Amino acid sequence: MAKTRRRTITTAEASTLTGKSERTIQLLCQTGELDAVKEGNSWIIYKKAVNEYIRHEQTRIKANKYAYRRGERKW
Numbered sequence: 001m002a003k004t005r006r007r008t009i010t011t012a013e014a015s016t017l018t019g020k021s022e023r024t025i026q027l028l029c030q031t032g033e034l035d036a037v038k039e040g041n042s043w044i045i046y047k048k049a050v051n052e053y054i055r056h057e058q059t060r061i062k063a064n065k066y067a068y069r070r071g072e073r074k075w
Contacts, residue, residue, distance in 0.1 A: 008044045017050055018057075028053070 009017075011025045014034070018025065026043060029036040035049035 007047055009047050009050065011043050011045065014045050014050050018054055 011022045011029070014020075014025045015022045020028075025034065025045070028034040029038070029043045029045060034045055034053055036043045036045040038044075
């Protein structure tokens with residue numbers, strides 16, 4: 001029997017993966033920044049969407065860090 005991988009995760013699992021609070025994850029789902037479906041009171045989040053979000057955040061942070069070093073970033 002082949003192993004089946006779960007393609008969806010809960011807000012709690014997404015929170016652990018991203019380091020964001022569950023409330024922040026819910027807001028990201030509501031605004032469409034994370035690809036998710038609401039079932040009742042729960043969000044069903046696609047694992048691929050969380051991985052893309054993490055990759056995007058890492059790129060954004062790295063870009064801000066280099067911009068700050070060059071004096072382009074205003075705090």
